Structures are given as C-alpha cells and as structure tokens.
Amino acid sequence: MYYDSRFTYFVFAMAIVSSYSNKRVLILDDMPEMRSSLRIQVASLGIDQVALAANVRDALEHLKIHHFDLMLCDYYLGGSTDGQQFLEYLRTKKIISRSTIVIMITAEQSYESVITAAECMPDDYLLKPFTADAIKVRLDRLLEKKVRLAQIDKLQDQGRWSEIIPACDEILAAKDKYLVDAMRVKGNALIMTRRFDDAVAFYKEALQLRSMPWAKLGLAKAQQGSGNHEHAKCTLQEIIAETPRFLAAYDALGHLHRENGQMEDALKILDDACVISPNALARHRAIAKVAEEASDFGRVEKALKTVLQKTINSPLRDLNDYATLGNALTELGDHAQAIAVIDEAKKNFKNSDDSPILASTEAIAHHKAGNADRARSALARTMKGGAKALSDTDKIAVAKAYLLHGQHDEAEQMLKHVVQNTPGQTALHGVVVNLMKVYGAQGKAENFIEESHAEVIQLNNDAVKIGQSGDLKAAAAMMREAAERLPGNLQILANASYALLLDMLANGIDAGELNDANRYRKLLVSLDQHHPKLDAISEAMAKLQSKFNVSQAS
Amino acid sequence: MSFSEIAALTLHDIKNRLAQLASRAEARGDLETLREAMDSAAGLSRLLTYYRTDIGNLSLDIDAHSPSDLILELAADSRSMRPCAAEPDIREAPSIWFYDEALVRMVLVNALQNASRHARSRISLKACQRDAVLVFTVSDDGDGYPEKVLSDAEGNSPPVSREGTGLGIRLAKRIAEMHVNQNRKGAVSLENNLGAHFHLILP
Numbered sequence: 067m068y069y070d071s072r073f074t075y076f077v078f079a080m081a082i083v084s085s086y087s088n089k090r091v092l093i094l095d096d097m098p099e100m101r102s103s104l105r106i107q108v109a110s111l112g113i114d115q116v117a118l119a120a121n122v123r124d125a126l127e128h129l130k131i132h133h134f135d136l137m138l139c140d141y142y143l144g145g146s147t148d149g150q151q152f153l154e155y156l157r158t159k160k161i162i163s164r165s166t167i168v169i170m171i172t173a174e175q176s177y178e179s180v181i182t183a184a185e186c187m188p189d190d191y192l193l194k195p196f197t198a199d200a201i202k203v204r205l206d207r208l209l210e211k212k213v214r215l216a217q218i219d220k221l222q223d224q225g226r227w228s229e230i231i232p233a234c235d236e237i238l239a240a241k242d243k244y245l246v247d248a249m250r251v252k253g254n255a256l257i258m259t260r261r262f263d264d265a266v267a268f269y270k271e272a273l274q275l276r277s278m279p280w281a282k283l284g285l286a287k288a289q290q291g292s293g294n295h296e297h298a299k300c301t302l303q304e305i306i307a308e309t310p311r312f313l314a315a316y317d318a319l320g321h322l323h324r325e326n327g328q329m330e331d332a333l334k335i336l337d338d339a340c341v342i343s344p345n346a347l348a349r350h351r352a353i354a355k356v357a358e359e360a361s362d363f364g365r366v367e368k369a370l371k372t373v374l375q376k377t378i379n380s381p382l383r384d385l386n387d388y389a390t391l392g393n394a395l396t397e398l399g400d401h402a403q404a405i406a407v408i409d410e411a412k413k414n415f416k417n418s419d420d421s422p423i424l425a426s427t428e429a430i431a432h433h434k435a436g437n438a439d440r441a442r443s444a445l446a447r448t449m450k451g452g453a454k455a456l457s458d459t460d461k462i463a464v465a466k467a468y469l470l471h472g473q474h475d476e477a478e479q480m481l482k483h484v485v486q487n488t489p490g491q492t493a494l495h496g497v498v499v500n501l502m503k504v505y506g507a508q509g510k511a512e513n514f515i516e517e518s519h520a521e522v523i524q525l526n527n528d529a530v531k532i533g534q535s536g537d538l539k540a541a542a543a544m545m546r547e548a549a550e551r552l553p554g555n556l557q558i559l560a561n562a563s564y565a566l567l568l569d570m571l572a573n574g575i576d577a578g579e580l581n582d583a584n585r586y587r588k589l590l591v592s593l594d595q596h597h598p599k600l601d602a603i604s605e606a607m608a609k610l611q612s613k614f615n616v617s618q619a620s
Numbered sequence: 621m622s623f624s625e626i627a628a629l630t631l632h633d634i635k636n637r638l639a640q641l642a643s644r645a646e647a648r649g650d651l652e653t654l655r656e657a658m659d660s661a662a663g664l665s666r667l668l669t670y671y672r673t674d675i676g677n678l679s680l681d682i683d684a685h686s687p688s689d690l691i692l693e694l695a696a697d698s699r700s701m702r703p704c705a706a707e708p709d710i711r712e713a714p715s716i717w718f719y720d721e722a723l724v725r726m727v728l729v730n731a732l733q734n735a736s737r738h739a740r741s742r743i744s745l746k747a748c749q750r751d752a753v754l755v756f757t758v759s760d761d762g763d764g765y766p767e768k769v770l771s772d773a774e775g776n777s778p779p780v781s782r783e784g785t786g787l788g789i790r791l792a793k794r795i796a797e798m799h800v801n802q803n804r805k806g807a808v809s810l811e812n813n814l815g816a817h818f819h820l821i822l823p
Binding site: 099106107173174191193194195197198199200203241242246247277278309311 | 632643646647654661679684693696700716722
C-alpha cells in the first residue's frame with residue numbers, strides 16, 4: 067500500500083485542528099477580568115461554546131451538563147482549593163475523561179508544579195501573560211496528540227489494559243514524537259496486567275534511552291510486583307534524591323512501607339511529601355489511612371482535620387473523611403467531639419443516612435457515650451443496603467459496631483469474608499485481627515486469619531471431592547455461591563469458573579451458568595492475567611464450544 | 621519579611637498587571653503595546669527564575685518533547701507579534717529530545733527578543749541534531765556580538781549582552797548547564813558569522 071495509517075491519521079488531525087467551531091471550552095478563573103480576557107481570546111479563535119466559572123462549584127455544575135473539549139484552569143482559584151487539587155479530584159472521580167484537554171494557567175515558571183500521578187497532571191501549562199495565538203498553537207498541538215492517542219486513551223479510560231499493549235506497540239513502531247507517551251502507557255499497562263517481569267525489562271530498556279523519573283517509578287512498581295521489595299525501595303529512594311518534586315515516588319514508597327508493615331516509615335515519607343505539597347488532599351487521606359491501620363488515632367485526627375479544613379464548604383469534601391475522623395475521636399475517648407463531627411456530616415451531606423461507615427461510627431460513638439437508643443438506631447441503619455452492598459472497608463466499620471453491641475457472630479462472619487476476599491493484604495488483615503483483639507473474642511483473634519484462609523481451602527477441597535464423586539452440579543453450585551461472596555479471591559474465581567464449565571460439559575449448557583463462568587474468568591483475568599488456572603479454563607471453554615457449538619461470550 | 625521575599629511578591633504583582641495590560645492591548649489590536657507588555661513580563665519571569673537558580677530552588681522537569689513543535693510555536697509567536705518574523709528551520713530536527721520545555725522556551729524567547737532588536741531583515745530559528753546533542757540556534761543578520769561579549773565565555777563580567785543587563789545570557793547559561801545527560805552538561809555558545817548566532821546546546 068502506498069500510504070500507511072500515519073498518513074490517514076495526519077489528514078484526520080489536520081481536519082480536526084483546522085476548525086474549532088464544534089469545540090466546547092470551560093474557563094475556570096476566580097478573577098473576573100481574567101475570565102473575560104480569556105473568553106475574548108478563545109472567541110477570537112472561533113470558539114463560541116464557552117462556559118465561564120468563577121469557582122470549582124460553578125465548574126462542577128457546567129461539567130455535569132456538558133462534555134468539554136478543553137478546560138482552561140487557573141492554578142490559583144482564590145479559595146481553599148487550587149487548580150491542581152481540583153484536577154486531581156476531577157480525574158480520580160472520573161468526572162472528566164482523558165479526552166478533555168486541561169491546560170493549567172500559572173503566574174510563575176513551574177513554581178507550583180509538582181509531579182504527581184500521571185493521570186492527574188494537566189496536558190500543558192501556560193505561563194501568564196500569553197496571546198490568543200499562543201493558546202491556538204498549544205491547542206493545535208494537544209488536539210493533534212489527542213487524535214493520535216485517542217484509541218489508547220479510550221482503552222485506558224475503560225481499563226482495558228491487555229488491549230492497550232498492542233495499540234501502544236503500533237505507535238512505538240512509528241517512532242514519531244509520541245514515542246515516549248506510548249512508552250508511559252505501555253509500561254503502566256504491563257503492570258496493570260501483572261506482567262511484572264516484562265515490565266521490569268521494559269522499564270530498564272526505557273531508562274537506557276534517558277534517565278526519566280516516571281520510568282524509574284514504573285521500574286520500582288514492577289520490582290515490587292515481582293516480589294523484589296528491596297530493589298523497589300532503593301529505586302524509589304533514588305528518585306526522591308534525584309527529583310525531590312516527584313511526589314508520585316513518595317506515594318509509592320509510602321505504599322511499599324505500608325505493605326511491609328513499616329507504618330512509621332510510611333507515615334514519615336508521606337509527611338515529607340506533604341511538606342512539598344501541603345494542599346494535596348489525597349495524601350492527607352493516605353496518611354489518615356495508614357495511621358488508622360497503625361492505631362495512631364492522634365495522627366488520623368490531625369490529617370483529617372487538615373482535610374476538613376481544606377474542603378470546608380467545598381464540593382470536594384467527602385463524607386468518609388467525617389466518618390473516619392469520628393471514629394478516631396471515639397478511639398481517643400473524645401465522644402462529644404466525635405458526635406459533633408458526625409452530626410456535622412449528617413447536616414452537610416444529603417445521603418448521609420445511606421452511608422454504612424457513618425452509621426457504624428455513629429453507633430459506636432453513641433454507644434460509648436452511653437446513648438443506647440441512638441446507638442441502636444444507627445446500628446440498624448448500617449445494613450440498610452444489605453450485606454452485598456458493603457465494601458470491605460464498610461464491612462470492617464460495621465463489624466466493629468456489631469462487636470461493640472455484642473453481636474459477635476454477625477461481626478465475625480463479616481470480618482471473615484473481608485479476610486477471604488483480600489488474600490495477601492496483610493495491612494488490612496492486621497486491622498481485622500486488632501479489632502478482634504480489642505472488641506471481639508481475644509482467643510479467636512490469634513488464629514483468625516489462618517482459620518479464615520483454611521475455610522476457603524476447605525471449601526475448595528470439598529467442592530473438588532463432590533465433583534470427583536460425580537455430582538458436578540453440586541460442586542459448581544458451591545463454588546458459584548463462594549464466588550458471589552468473595553469476588554476478590556482469585557482461587558475461588560478460578561475454581562468457580564472451571565467448575566461451572568465442567569458441569570456444563572457433563573450436563574449441558576445453561577445460559578446463566580455460562581454467563582457466570584465467563585464473568586468469573588474475566589474478573590480473574592483483570593486481577594491476574596497469568597493466573598495458573600487460566601489455561602485449564604480456556605481448554606474447558608474450547609471443549610464446551612466444540613461440543614455444543616456455542617459461541618464464546620467475549 | 622526580607623527584601624528578596626518582598627521583591628518576589630512585587631514582581632509577581634507587576635507581572636499580573638502587565639498581563640492585564642497585554643490582554644487589553646491584544647483586544648484592541650495594539651500590537652506595539654502588546655509586544656512591549658509581553659517582553660517586559662518575560663523579563664520579570666527571567667528575573668524570578670534567575671533568583672530561584674541563585675537560591676538553588678529551581679528544579680528541572682525534563683521530559684520528551686518535539687523540538688520542531690517548539691520551533692514552529694515560537695515562529696508563529698514572532699509572526700503574530702514582531703515586524704521581522706523568525707523563519708523556522710526544522711529539517712534536521714530529531715522527532716523527540718529531552719529537556720525542560722518551559723525553561724528552554726524562556727531562553728529562546730529571550731534570544732529571539734535580542735535578535736529582533738539587531739536584525740536588519742532576517743531572523744532564523746533552527747533545531748538540529750549534532751551527534752549526541754540537540755542545538756537550538758537563533759540567528760540574525762545584524763552587526764553581530766561585540767568582541768567583549770564573545771570573549772567573556774563565562775559570562776561573569778558585566779555587561780555581557782549587547783544591550784541591557786546581561787541577565788538573559790547568564791540565565792541561559794545556567795539553564796543550559798542544568799541539563800545534564802550521561803555526565804554531559806548543556807551549554808550556550810555565541811558566534812559571529814554574517815550576523816549573530818546564539819546556540820543552545822542540550823545533551
């Protein structure tokens with residue numbers, strides 16, 4: 067063929083950048099004169115779909131109604147929230163996708179700019195003052211890039227990591243100016259699909275090109291994933307020494323320390339990061355989380371009071387912050403203040419009654435303060451949405467309230483499921499054991515984790531035995547029930563998918579079973595692309611297809 | 621509050637007011653005032669950046685960028701604002717190179733400002749790869765640098781520029797030297813050859 071796909075893309079890109087008439091722009095700046103001059107500049111480029119926002123609340127209202135192609139956001143927004151914080155909020159809450167271009171307007175050269183997680187960085191910075199032409203040139207450049215990376219951006223937004231790798235390879239082969247962009251995404255995709263050894267090799271090769279902090283961070287994460295924690299730690303410390311503003315490395319090191327149970331080290335490195343970037347809410351929340359796991363409730367209080375103060379009257383405030391702070395205050399024995407924080411949350415958040423975490427915190431605080439009736443009514447609200455609606459974190463909070471109210475069986479059951487659903491998460495298991503020690507049966511606490519795991523193994527063995535005895539239907543039903551209860555346990559997912567397939571091979575196709583077998587397999591792949599049981603599952607799937615001539619649901 | 625702190629805040633405030641001035645000039649199509657306001661603001665930015673290199677508070681954000689994109693952007697900028705537009709030359713530019721784009725932009729904008737003061741009729745702006753380095757070159761067809769500027773390789777004895785304070789060239793050297801790759805430092809070199817040539821060399 068005479069022309070290749072790059073040619074097509076080039077023509078496409080030209081068509082896109084030549085006209086802005088279909089583009090929608092959001093301008094966020096607290097200064098009225100800046101807003102109006104930006105609007106004039108944008109209008110002079112032929113863009114007339116412009117929305118103006120003076121604060122993050124207005125901006126969120128606009129973002130609720132429309133998709134914007136471009137957001138021009140000033141770094142200083144006057145209030146307690148700055149542009150970077152707001153962008154982090156928008157990206158983590160998935161309010162804007164990668165298809166929205168974000169340009170951060172700053173008054174000074176890289177003064178404010180810290181380097182955080184890649185998805186929370188703006189697409190570009192503009193230093194004040196700038197002309198309308200300058201906006202146009204940058205915008206053209208960014209639009210061209212978005213067109214080139216549209217496919218991998220979309221796959222990233224959808225979390226389809228295994229499909230991203232070949233899409234990146236295509237760009238890498240072209241060796242054009244988007245080479246490094248594609249490298250970043252590919253490395254991350256290798257990690258997300260748990261191909262850690264491939265990722266280590268990939269990042270080492272990337273670092274041959276140039277010593278780049280993001281590639282070193284990727285290398286550290288890949289090293290950690292392949293179990294090499296010492297190397298990961300050294301790599302991260304190296305980044306921090308070389309590039310002190312690279313905050314993502316502090317976060318990764320904090321995470322690594324936490325995984326290894328070194329809570330003090332984790333807190334220290336996160337504190338260091340807060341000195342460099344005191345406004346990043348996510349990091350104060352991370353500190354609160356680690357401190358809570360370490361039972362350092364004074365530190366939880368300090369971190370979350372900072373968050374509350376920075377998000378006061380802001381749409382960025384979060385109900386969970388109030389609940390966690392309430393819990394910490396209760397632990398510190400300050401029941402009155404705990405109740406005040408909970409009441410404030412109930413006043414500020416419309417759906418506060420639906421939050422199991424807040425309800426359990428309320429139940430505990432009132433119980434300890436001696437208000438038995440209010441405690442009981444809060445406790446009843448914890449299970450309002452049913453047990454299935456509870457996340458693992460919710461379950462821990464609810465279980466604590468149950469334990470305190472003497473409902474040990476329900477609490478232990480809930481905690482057992484948390485442990486079974488989170489194999490390998492030692493920090494979380496530590497929290498569970500501690501809860502059992504303090505509020506539950508002291509004797510049961512010691513072996514709680516082992517017994518919970520043993521129960522899963524027993525369940526698997528029982529199912530195998532039943533299957534071997536010929537009752538494949540019963541075995542499949544058993545595993546299916548377990549998979550519904552423990553969708554985070556890889557072994558259960560794998561065996562459930564496999565058992566369903568074996569049952570169908572023997573007893574014929576059942577649409578519901580086939581659907582679940584596929585669903586568990588997909589979930590398994592998303593958690594561990596190289597799970598040892600996957601080959602057997604694929605084989606059984608193929609057999610089923612040829613035997614019954616069914617098409618495999620993708 | 622120390623003098624340097626209050627100076628930094630004041631500069632910041634003046635820059636914001638220049639931004640307002642620039643935007644009003646742009647809105648009414650007054651290019652001369654726009655240019656003057658933009659150049660003054662750029663001068664203050666350089667001063668603030670220089671101050672930060674002085675106190676060791678400037679860190680680079682080195683990433684992969686397209687030198688051609690930067691050249692074309694600066695050429696478009698000069699076309700819209702200056703009487704003598706810079707001609708871009710990207711024939712020998714590599715598709716990507718690693719540098720701090722904001723700081724390199726600042727250096728090149730300054731070099732273009734100088735060139736436009738001295739050029740008779742031509743300014744050119746070029747990026748090309750020479751072995752293991754990228755060279756950005758800003759050339760004009762004026763009288764060239766005075767001898768004492770060319771001989772002052774270290775940029776220590778003021779005044780070092782053809783006009784003005786010498787801040788631009790000093791800052792350019794500092795920024796170039798902060799770009800290090802495999803133990804090679806970046807550099808700035810000045811040359812007279814049918815006009816003045818400013819080279820920013822990045823490893």
